[in-house]
Amino acid sequence: MTQKLIEINGLKTVFLSEDGNVPAVDDVSFFIKPREILGLVGESGCGKSVTSLSILRLVSPPGKIVAGEILFEGKDLLKVSETEMQSVRGNKISMIFQEPMTSLNPVMTIGYQVAESLILHKRMPKKEALAQAVDLLKAVSIPDPHLRIRDYPHQLSGGMRQRVMIAMAIACNPALVIADEPTTALDVTIQSQILELLERLREEYGLSILFITHALGVIAEVADRVIVMYAGKIVEEAPVKELFAAPRHPYTVGLLESIPKITMRGEKAARLRTIDGTVPDLAHLPQGCSFQDRCKDRMEVCSSRFPAEVWVGPEHRVACYKYC
Numbered sequence: 001m002t003q004k005l006i007e008i009n010g011l012k013t014v015f016l017s018e019d020g021n022v023p024a025v026d027d028v029s030f031f032i033k034p035r036e037i038l039g040l041v042g043e044s045g046c047g048k049s050v051t052s053l054s055i056l057r058l059v060s061p062p063g064k065i066v067a068g069e070i071l072f073e074g075k076d077l078l079k080v081s082e083t084e085m086q087s088v089r090g091n092k093i094s095m096i097f098q099e100p101m102t103s104l105n106p107v108m109t110i111g112y113q114v115a116e117s118l119i120l121h122k123r124m125p126k127k128e129a130l131a132q133a134v135d136l137l138k139a140v141s142i143p144d145p146h147l148r149i150r151d152y153p154h155q156l157s158g159g160m161r162q163r164v165m166i167a168m169a170i171a172c173n174p175a176l177v178i179a180d181e182p183t184t185a186l187d188v189t190i191q192s193q194i195l196e197l198l199e200r201l202r203e204e205y206g207l208s209i210l211f212i213t214h215a216l217g218v219i220a221e222v223a224d225r226v227i228v229m230y231a232g233k234i235v236e237e238a239p240v241k242e243l244f245a246a247p248r249h250p251y252t253v254g255l256l257e258s259i260p261k262i263t264m265r266g267e268k269a270a271r272l273r274t275i276d277g278t279v280p281d282l283a284h285l286p287q288g289c290s291f292q293d294r295c296k297d298r299m300e301v302c303s304s305r306f307p308a309e310v311w312v313g314p315e316h317r318v319a320c321y322k323y324c
Contacts, residue, residue, distance in 0.1 A: 004071075005175055005208050006055070006093075007031040011068035013047075013054045016061075019283040024050040024063065026232040032176065037202060037209045039223030039240065041216055041255070045279055047232040048212045049098075052178045055210075056093060057085050072176075091121040094169040098181040100161035104153040110137070110164050111149025117171045136167040139204075140197060159190035166197065170205055178210045183218060195222050216255055220244060225315065228252050231280055231290035233306065238316040248318040250295045251275070289321070297322060 011028045014021035025047045032038045040048050053059050055070055057077065070077040072093070077085065089095075094117075097103040105113060114136055115129035124132065130149060137145035140163040153161055162182060169177050179198065183191040199222055202209060211223060219226055219240065226243045228236040228251065236249040247253045254275040277294040286292060288303040295302070301321050310323040 002031070003034055004031040005034045005036075007071040008051075008055065009069045009071070011051070011054055011065070011070065013050050013059055013063060013065045015063045017283060021066070022283045023232050023285075024282060025054060028068075028229075028232075028234055030227055030234065030237065032208050032210060033224075034175075034208055035202065035206055036225065037198075037211055037223050039219035039226040040210060040212045040229065041214060041219055041226060042229035043214060043279055045282075046229040048214075048229055049180055051229070052095065052180050052210065052212055055178065056089050056095060057082075058089075087121070090117045090168075090174075091172045092174050093176045093178065094172070094174045096162075096165050096169045096177060096179040096182045098184055100158070100165045101153060103165060104161060106153055108152070109149060110151050110153065110156070114149070114164065114167050114171060117168060121172050132171070133167070136171055137164070139170070139201070140164075140167045141193075142167075159186055159193065162186065162190075162194055163197070166194075166201070170201060170207070173205060174207070176208045176210065178212070180212045181214070182211075184213070184215075191218070198222060216244075217259055228255070231285060232282060233290065234309075234319065235291065236316075236318045236320075238313065242313065242316055248312055248316070248323060249291075249320050250297050250322075251291050254294075289319075 009029045011025055012023060013025040014023050028051060042048055050059065054065050059065060065078060068078065077088065111130050111133045114133035118124040118129040118132055119126060133149055134145045137148055142148050142160060142163050183194050186194065198209060201207060213219060223240045226238060226240050227234055228249065230251050236252045243252065244256065247256055257273040258275065260272060275294055280286060280290055288305055289307055292298050292302040299321055307319045307321045307324055309317045309319050311317050312323055
């Protein structure tokens with residue numbers, strides 16, 4: 001039996017609008033194993049970030065979680081009190097946000113911001129927490145951490161600020177870290193360093209990581225399994241090597257074909273393929289499969305209802321009528 005650190009079942013998060021309840025996350029189910037890096041990919045607006053915010057119950061109005069369960073340490077996080085949920089956030093489940101400059105407090109020192117969760121969750125004295133903050137900055141490879149704790153966010157580079165965010169995320173030794181597009185704003189060299197850092201911390205701290213991104217190339221480097229989302233729903237899930245070797249859903253195929261390929265000297269570069277059309281308006285989704293208007297393999301049945309999931313391998317599922 002597969003060991004599960006956290007299990008999400010039938011999660012549905014909507015946003016109230018003039019058109020009614022708009023489903024940003026629609027009947028999403030998945031789990032994360034201990035010490036696993038699970039990739040969550042898809043185009044902007046597909047529901048990746050809302051999924052992560054839903055796990056921590058951080059969806060702000062007009063957003064609302066209306067269905068599902070999130071099982072963690074024997075409890076459904078959607079049913080516990082707000083006080084109990086506060087003891088989970090940053091302590092047992094932490095988050096690395098996409099843009100550290102807007103996530104870090106500009107008027108507080110780096111050292112205090114790293115130490116804050118230790119003071120709050122571990123009841124650690126401030127002096128001891130600041131000493132621990134130095135160790136944490138060292139763990140994420142920030143040079144001269146005993147000096148950097150006195151710096152403010154604007155005094156650090158983008159890569160260093162992201163390392164500070166990672167230090168904050170691992171401060172309380174959480175079981176799960178949610179990394180929401182942690183490398184998007186960084187150049188390729190720094191991006192690679194951050195990915196290597198997360199991989200090392202996974203081994204050293206025994207972390208599980210939910211890694212959210214729109215870049216399949218990044219997922220190929222770090223993830224053990226991959227979930228592909230489209231218009232609020234999961235359309236495919238597979239081990240990372242299997243997904244890249246044998247993608248099943250037409251959307252996944254399209255994403256992989258749109259990745260630039262490295263060619264040898266003298267070889268003619270293949271023309272990049274694109275996925276025609278745009279992501280549908282979540283307030284006016286077509287009946288049936290939400291990808292049908294962009295799909296080259298569309299069949300008549302695709303407009304009847306959303307396809308049921310089909311297991312095409314031990315850990316490989318796909319929601320597509322091609323396999324029903």
